[in-house]
Amino acid sequence: NAGVTQTPKFRVLKTGQSMTLLCAQDMNHEYMYWYRQDPGMGLRLIHYSVGEGTTAKGEVPDGYNVSRLKKQNFLLGLESAAPSQTSVYFCASSQRGDYGYTFGSGTRLTVV
Amino acid sequence: AQTVTQSQPEMSVQEAETVTLSCTYDTSENNYYLFWYKQPPSRQMILVIRQEAYKQQNATENRFSVNFQKAAKSFSLKISDSQLGDTAMYFCAFMKRPNDYKLSFGAGTTVTVRA
Numbered sequence: 001n002a003g004v005t006q007t008p009k010f011r012v013l014k015t016g017q018s019m020t021l022l023c024a025q026d027m028n029h030e031y032m033y034w035y036r037q038d039p040g041m042g043l044r045l046i047h048y049s050v051g052e053g054t055t056a057k058g059e060v061p062d063g064y065n066v067s068r069l070k071k072q073n074f075l076l077g078l079e080s081a082a083p084s085q086t087s088v089y090f091c092a093s094s095q096r097g098d099y100g101y102t103f104g105s106g107t108r109l110t111v112v
Numbered sequence: 113a114q115t116v117t118q119s120q121p122e123m124s125v126q127e128a129e130t131v132t133l134s135c136t137y138d139t140s141e142n143n144y145y146l147f148w149y150k151q152p153p154s155r156q157m158i159l160v161i162r163q164e165a166y167k168q169q170n171a172t173e174n175r176f177s178v179n180f181q182k183a184a185k186s187f188s189l190k191i192s193d194s195q196l197g198d199t200a201m202y203f204c205a206f207m208k209r210p211n212d213y214k215l216s217f218g219a220g221t222t223v224t225v226r227a
Contacts, residue, residue: 035217042220043203043217044217105155
């Protein structure tokens, strides 16, 4: 089925470790996004991309980096994980956005 | 980011009854979109309904309808004939137009439908 695929679905990291979350979409969407979801705070935008080779900062970009080398993939990196980055991370894509996003199923990340 | 406020952290409703979720937003923009997303326990985010700010008519999708009050900056969601499968967290979201496709979300309202 067409959609947005996130890997991994769960991960536990130790403080200071690094990792990359992978997001892939097969709908040829131009726009891609990374959000984090925390209790009582809804979803907050980390970084986004408006096309292949472009990235931009969202509301909470500190401690994260992203890359979009191919149109279908959007990678989120944590260089030195901190407990404050414990969260559920969602990737989403859209062709324009005004008809809403297609979301991945999320990655639950725990940093100990 | 635009401010989206959902003042009801949790709501409970009996099966087959109606529940209304509130959402207010703060913006100086005149042209924008509003959305309601549903997040069931599976964690998947599902689009429920969308509203274009320049349209006076309230959007409806089957048992889901909105009450959009532009002057009051209010966008409530009504779930009619509630079903057990409606149990989920519901998020209100705002998107500025044109050409700004970032969504700003509220904190969410957890809805529990009782059998």
